[in-house]
Amino acid sequence: MTDLFEKTLNRRQFLSRTTLGAGIGAASLSGIPNISMAKDLSQALTPNMNVELNGHMGQPHLPAKAKRVIYLFQSGGPSQLETFDYKPLLNKMHGQELPAEVRGEQVLTGMSAQQSSLPLAGSIYGFNQHGDSGAWVSEILPHTAEIVDDLCFVKSMYTDQINHDPAITFLQTGFPIAGRPSIGAWLNYGLGTDNHNLPPFIVMVSTNAGGQPLYSRLWGNGFLPSIHQGVQFRGGKDPVLYLNNPPGVDMKMRSKMMRHLKSLHDEQYAKWHDAEIQSRIAQYEMAERMQASVPDVTDFSDEPEWVFELYGPDSRKPGTYAANCLLARRLAERNVKFTQLYHQGWDQHDNLPGGIKAQCKNTDQASAALVTDLKQRGLLDDTLVIWGGEFGRTNYSQGKLTATNYGRDHHPGCFTMWMAGGGVKAGITHGETDEFGYNIVKDPVHVHDFQATLMHLMGVDHERLTYKYQGRRFRLTDVHGKVIKQILA
Amino acid sequence: MDLIQFFGRFHVLVLHLPIGILLMAAVLEAHRVLYTKPRPATLNTIWLWGFMSAVGAATLGYMLSLSGGYDEKAIFIHKLWGFSVVACSLFCWWFFNKPQFKSKRLATSLCSLQLVVLFSTGHYGANMTHGSTFLFEHAPNSLRTLIGMPPHAKERPKITQLSQADVYLDVIQPILNKRCTTCHNPEKSKGKLDLTSINAIFTGGKSGPAIVAGDLEKSELFKRITLDPHNKKYMPAGGKQPLNEYQISTLQWWIQANAPTQGQLSTFNLTPDEKKNVAITLGLQASANAWPLLNIQPIDNNIVQDLMQHGFVVKQIAEKNNYIDLDYSTASAPLSAAGLQSLMQAKAHIVWLNFAGHALSSAQYKALSTLPNLLKLRLDQSSVTDEDITHLSKLNTLRYLNLYKTGVSDAITPDILKLSQLTQIFLGETNLSQAAINQLNEHLTVIALQPEKMATTANNLNKNINDED
Numbered sequence: 001m002t003d004l005f006e007k008t009l010n011r012r013q014f015l016s017r018t019t020l021g022a023g024i025g026a027a028s029l030s031g032i033p034n035i036s037m038a039k040d041l042s043q044a045l046t047p048n049m050n051v052e053l054n055g056h057m058g059q060p061h062l063p064a065k066a067k068r069v070i071y072l073f074q075s076g077g078p079s080q081l082e083t084f085d086y087k088p089l090l091n092k093m094h095g096q097e098l099p100a101e102v103r104g105e106q107v108l109t110g111m112s113a114q115q116s117s118l119p120l121a122g123s124i125y126g127f128n129q130h131g132d133s134g135a136w137v138s139e140i141l142p143h144t145a146e147i148v149d150d151l152c153f154v155k156s157m158y159t160d161q162i163n164h165d166p167a168i169t170f171l172q173t174g175f176p177i178a179g180r181p182s183i184g185a186w187l188n189y190g191l192g193t194d195n196h197n198l199p200p201f202i203v204m205v206s207t208n209a210g211g212q213p214l215y216s217r218l219w220g221n222g223f224l225p226s227i228h229q230g231v232q233f234r235g236g237k238d239p240v241l242y243l244n245n246p247p248g249v250d251m252k253m254r255s256k257m258m259r260h261l262k263s264l265h266d267e268q269y270a271k272w273h274d275a276e277i278q279s280r281i282a283q284y285e286m287a288e289r290m291q292a293s294v295p296d297v298t299d300f301s302d303e304p305e306w307v308f309e310l311y312g313p314d315s316r317k318p319g320t321y322a323a324n325c326l327l328a329r330r331l332a333e334r335n336v337k338f339t340q341l342y343h344q345g346w347d348q349h350d351n352l353p354g355g356i357k358a359q360c361k362n363t364d365q366a367s368a369a370l371v372t373d374l375k376q377r378g379l380l381d382d383t384l385v386i387w388g389g390e391f392g393r394t395n396y397s398q399g400k401l402t403a404t405n406y407g408r409d410h411h412p413g414c415f416t417m418w419m420a421g422g423g424v425k426a427g428i429t430h431g432e433t434d435e436f437g438y439n440i441v442k443d444p445v446h447v448h449d450f451q452a453t454l455m456h457l458m459g460v461d462h463e464r465l466t467y468k469y470q471g472r473r474f475r476l477t478d479v480h481g482k483v484i485k486q487i488l489a
Numbered sequence: 490m491d492l493i494q495f496f497g498r499f500h501v502l503v504l505h506l507p508i509g510i511l512l513m514a515a516v517l518e519a520h521r522v523l524y525t526k527p528r529p530a531t532l533n534t535i536w537l538w539g540f541m542s543a544v545g546a547a548t549l550g551y552m553l554s555l556s557g558g559y560d561e562k563a564i565f566i567h568k569l570w571g572f573s574v575v576a577c578s579l580f581c582w583w584f585f586n587k588p589q590f591k592s593k594r595l596a597t598s599l600c601s602l603q604l605v606v607l608f609s610t611g612h613y614g615a616n617m618t619h620g621s622t623f624l625f626e627h628a629p630n631s632l633r634t635l636i637g638m639p640p641h642a643k644e645r646p647k648i649t650q651l652s653q654a655d656v657y658l659d660v661i662q663p664i665l666n667k668r669c670t671t672c673h674n675p676e677k678s679k680g681k682l683d684l685t686s687i688n689a690i691f692t693g694g695k696s697g698p699a700i701v702a703g704d705l706e707k708s709e710l711f712k713r714i715t716l717d718p719h720n721k722k723y724m725p726a727g728g729k730q731p732l733n734e735y736q737i738s739t740l741q742w743w744i745q746a747n748a749p750t751q752g753q754l755s756t757f758n759l760t761p762d763e764k765k766n767v768a769i770t771l772g773l774q775a776s777a778n779a780w781p782l783l784n785i786q787p788i789d790n791n792i793v794q795d796l797m798q799h800g801f802v803v804k805q806i807a808e809k810n811n812y813i814d815l816d817y818s819t820a821s822a823p824l825s826a827a828g829l830q831s832l833m834q835a836k837a838h839i840v841w842l843n844f845a846g847h848a849l850s851s852a853q854y855k856a857l858s859t860l861p862n863l864l865k866l867r868l869d870q871s872s873v874t875d876e877d878i879t880h881l882s883k884l885n886t887l888r889y890l891n892l893y894k895t896g897v898s899d900a901i902t903p904d905i906l907k908l909s910q911l912t913q914i915f916l917g918e919t920n921l922s923q924a925a926i927n928q929l930n931e932h933l934t935v936i937a938l939q940p941e942k943m944a945t946t947a948n949n950l951n952k953n954i955n956d957e958d
Contacts, residue, residue: 059805063780142950194802195819309944312951333845335802335819365947376938378869378891378915459807 052282055192060459065423065489066384067194069187069454070328070339070374072367074359075168076211076346079393079408080416080437082123082356085155086136087437090395091122098396102436109162111349111398112409118396120436121406124353133427140360143368149427150371150380151418152487156431156440159391159412159447164212164347167390167412171447172218174476181222181467183451184338186476187458188228190465194335197293199231199286201338202331207235207319209362211344219340223469227279230340233298233327235319240294258288297330310373312365322366329373332383346389350399350407371420384422384457391415395437414440417450423457425489448481456483497553504550504614506542511578511607514539518585519600522593528585536582543575550614558679563617570610577603620676651768651783652755657687660754660767661743664736665690668725669710679726684710687750702748711744738766761910780810781888782862787811788838796835799828806840812862814841829853841865845891848872855880862886869893869915875900882907894918899925906932 050058081087098118112118125138128145135148144151161167166176173180181189184201193200203219219230233239245254262281269277300308300316300323307326308315314322321343328339343363348355367387374380392415393408400406414433420426432442455462455476462481466473514535521528550571554564581599584590616623625633630640648654665684671677673684673694682694690710693699699710706712713724714732725731732740742763743749749757754767765781773783788811796803800820806812813835817824824832824847832839839860845867849857854877857866863884869891873881875898881890882904890911892901898920905914906929916926916937929935 053802054804058808060807063807063810142953143947146946146950194804194816196802197819304940306940306944310940310947312947335816365951369947372938372943375936376915376917376940376943377893378867378889378913378936381889381913 051192053192053196055188055190057190057460057465060191061461061464062456062459064457064459065382066421066457067382068332068335068337068339069184069384069386069422069458070332070370071183071341072325072363072370072385072387073168073172073340073342074346074363074387074389075214075342075344076164076348077167077389077391077393077410077415078346078359079348079352079356080155080414080433081121081393081395081408082125082352083138083141083360084136084153084416084418085414085433085437086127086138087122087395087433087435089435090120090437093120094122095119095401098436098438102434102438104439106413106438107162108394109410112394112396115398118394119401120395121397121401121408124404124406125357131427133429135427135429138360140357141364143365147368147371147420150375151420152424152426153416153418153429154431154445154450154484154487155414155416155429155433156442156444157388157392157415157417157447157450158440158444159415161391162410162412164390164410167410168212168214168218171390171450173220173222174448174451174478178215178217178220179222180474181224181228181476182219182230182340183454183476184219184230184340185221185224185228186465187338187455187460189224189467190460191337191458194337195293197289198297198331198334198336199290200336201228201230201340202336203230203232203340203342204239204324204327205232205235205342206321206324206344206362209321209344212347214342214344218342223474224467225275225279227282230338235324237318239298239318239327240290243291243294245291254288254291258284293334297334298327300326300330307373311369314362315366315369321363322369325366325370329370329377329379332374332379333377348393348407349409351405352393352407353405374421380421382422384424384454385420386417386454387419388417389415411438413438419487423489425487428487430484430487443484443486445484446481448477449484452477452481453484453487456488491556493552494556497549497556500546500549500553501618503542504546504611507539507546507574507578508607508611510535510542511539511574511603514578514581515600515603515607518581519597522596522600533582533586536578536585540575540578540582543571543578547571547575558677559617560676560678563613563621563676567610567613567617570606570613573606574603574610577606617677620671620674648771648773651764651771651773652753654754654767654771656743656752656754656757657750660739660771664732664740664770668730668732668736671729672725691748700744700748703745705741705744708744711740714740735766735769738763739770742766781864782812782840782886784809785811785837785862788813788835792831792834795831796828799825799831801828801832811838812840813838815839816841816843817847818843818845818867820847823847824849824853829856832856833859836860837862839863843867844871846870851877857881858883860884865889867891868895871895873897878904885909887911889913891915892919896920902928905929 081090096119098120103118123138125140127136127138129135130137130145131149133149135151135153137145137148159167159170161170161176169178170176172182188200201219205214216232219232221227221229234241245251261284265277265281269281303326311322311326314320315326317323321341324341328341331339346356346359371380371385374383374385392411392413394411396408397406398409414437430443431440431445433439434441452462455465462475462477462483466475468474514532517532517535521532551568554568581603584599585596590596612624622638625636625638633640645658648659654660669684672679673682675683675685678694680694680696682699683689684699690699693709696709697707699708701707710724713722714737716723718731742759746757759767761781768783793803796815800817800822802816802819804814804816806814815832815835824844833856836859840862842857842860842863842865846869849872851874854873857863858880863886866881866884866887866889870893873892873895878897878901885908887908888910890905890908890913893915894917896919897916899922901921902925905911911933913934913936914929916929916935918940919937921937926935926937
């Protein structure tokens with residue numbers, strides 16, 4: 001059998017056994033000089049450590065303002081009009097038709113395009129100004145209102161995509177069609193890791209939130225080596241399963257087994273030159289280190305009472321958004337580079353008042369607590385916290401507008417995000433929408449602009465972090481995107 | 490509005506016509522004569538056009554000369570040559586039109602003469618705009634001595650250390666040379682101002698001295714470069730590249746420091762900001778966006794290896810920035826003596842240092858106080874004590890200090906205030922009293938939230954919501 005393989009290589013075997021097929025990932029993992037321009041420090045490190053620790057860039061393009069990111073993704077498209085984008089005109093014109101000149105050329109989804117009327121709907125919730133910055137925040141976000149002076153609101157976000165999956169894929173990977181690497185994978189590929197014992201890209205999804213589905217490709221590695229994919233923690237009592245050795249196996253024996261497994265893998269690699277074998281070896285090794293590091297980070301018993309009170313009672317229930325926020329802080333303390341949280345259920349096509357209030361109740365306190373907690377610990381200085389969804393919602397009601405109930409359809413034309421810490425100006429609002437909360441009138445920020453800014457804060461020039469695949473150099477921001485200088489501290 | 494000046498400035502455009510046309514006429518004529526070919530009729534027209542364009546250029550040139558700003562003697566020479574061009578071309582036109590003149594020698598001499606006067610005029614004119622040294626500025630020394638120019642001045646060695654720079658020769662003069670002296674030199678002293686020598690700078694021009702030592706208000710040069718760019722008096726004039734903020738700040742520092750004409754920078758007292766401005770001006774510091782230190786040689790690879798072996802995560806700050814970020818927070822073992830030793834070897838390179846959650850010995854904390862370039866120090870949840878802070882108060886480059894959840898008390902207040910560059914300190918869950926925190930808060934940003942208070946605020950907000958329901 002072996003002889004047969006040795007003699008006749010079919011196309012697939014040829015590709016996977018030669019450097020042509022092994023590609024850049026294999027080249028760098030096996031210590032062949034990689035594409036990085038890094039000269040100084042990277043040469044000092046042993047080849048494997050080099051790429052794993054310092055990434056393919058070797059060192060940031062510019063001094064990083066943020067060393068880590070916590071991205072609080074609010075999946076479903078939270079309404080900007082009930083949260084941060086205060087539009088009293090909509091209350092005044094409540095029930096009147098959306099003027100044609102305001103709608104302009106905007107395409108509507110099939111869900112509201114057939115409506116005979118598009119009645120404007122004012123927010124049922126009141127707004128107040130808060131903090132020294134005087135930011136307007138809705139009454140259903142009382143905790144976020146407390147921290148507005150630490151936040152940078154971007155009210156002029158817009159996206160190219162009108163439906164959930166393409167829009168969320170676009171935000172996370174820079175392209176609406178699946179298959180590109182997620183932001184966290186790019187950052188890990190470029191910058192490496194700061195903690196050898198934990199994955200640099202960790203994902204947590206709130207349990208039992210319901211709503212639009214999420215797929216692991218949103219935190220996937222795309223065409224990058226699979227070692228860079230996000231590692232999802234389970235929502236529940238045990239975020240990572242099987243950390244304990246089986247009965248009768250001690251750590252020493254386990255270790256011996258791992259060494260032997262590695263030698264088998266090495267043998268395979270020597271034969272097949274498949275980069276993914278190297279990824280597999282690295283993942284096994286990471287898993288072994290995680291046996292010790294994960295229990296330490298996921299065990300909240302060393303947290304004092306006030307911390308749980310700060311994050312809210314839910315923070316004691318594993319898998320909730322609040323518990324995930326607290327865990328995100330613990331990961332930040334341990335230098336995890338990119339922590340991605342998802343909270344579903346913001347897709348209020350109907351029954352918006354009740355729905356969004358419940359969503360806020362589940363997320364408001366913990367989001368604010370996370371920022372406060374990081375600030376207190378001196379971590380907000382180099383941790384970038386991001387809050388936002390994949391698009392905004394319409395200023396008109398989808399479905400019937402009554403005195404106490406309405407819905408809102410998807411609106412890619414404008415939505416609000418906030419950021420905190422990590423080199424972003426605090427207590428400012430960037431961009432502005434018109435009085436109808438429909439079009440952007442000042443400083444529009446495209447999804448690629450947001451991504452370029454995020455990369456810039458992490459010390460990466462988004463135009464220079466590229467990966468050649470299928471004959472083309474790909475980057476997170478595809479073919480455009482500019483850093484929003486006005487929000488940089 | 491000055492029509493004479495308006496038209497006069499077209500001289501620099503029109504002057505190229507006679508140069509081209511007369512060159513063509515002279516060469517074609519000489520060629521015809523030497524090879525005894527029949528004379529094409531167009532040659533006459535070319536000479537006539539050459540003559541007319543020369544008249545035009547001369548007239549406009551005369552108008553330009555009326556606006557002043559040029560050396561009288563230089564104008565006179567250029568004018569003389571210019572009129573010779575006009576006269577010569579007129580004569581040539583007339584002469585070659587007469588078939589009775591058959592002398593080959595006379596014809597070729599006339600053509601040569603026309604070229605000589607043409608190029609001489611051009612040369613002396615160009616000297617007026619570019620300066621008389623322009624042509625031979627980069628000539629090899631042998632050629633320079635041949636025409637009686639001094640050999641090249643020895644170039645000043647490139648400055649690598651801010652402290653070695655001579656205040657005038659390395660800092661101020663290069664700025665003026667870059668942005669001012671093309672118009673303000675001995676030959677072309679616009680506004681009668683010459684900025685090429687220190688004496689001439691103090692003498693100044695039409696509007697008074699360019700620099701008055703110690704007096705920004707009276708220093709005409711400084712006034713002009715800081716005017717609104719739309720102002721007629723703004724310098725550099727005519728849309729030439731303006732001075733950047735660092736060059737302006739450097740000049741400002743120099744004037745306020747009584748405009749010293751010599752001495753190394755190390756003998757003057759510069760604030761860190763002033764140092765930064767000078768360093769950026771001298772190209773010693775690349776990033777304008779506030780990387781506060783001058784760049785440094787790359788760290789020895791062996792030291793990096795050594796640090797990693799002792800459990801440090803070592804990261805270079807950025808490409809073209811050789812400082813390092815050193816992180817021990819994820820290491821499981823306490824810092825060993827050998828670990829500290831390797832850290833001390835990287836001393837000058839460390840700008841960010843993280844010992845969060847570790848218990849260092851007093852001697853180790855004391856050793857950290859000798860890091861010369863430390864910007865950010867994380868000692869949160871470490872074993873640091875009041876006494877250790879006394880040692881650490883020597884870190885006069887420190888911007889960020891994290892002492893969250895440590896045992897420090899009010900006693901550190903005077904030591905913290907000694908850290909002149911410190912802008913942020915984190916003192917949550919320490920033993921500091923509110924009074925001490927308030928005192929520090931007057932000088933820098935102190936983050937020290939009360940945990941119980943945070944929790945209570947959160948709880949109250951929740952109560953309000955629940956009440957509404």
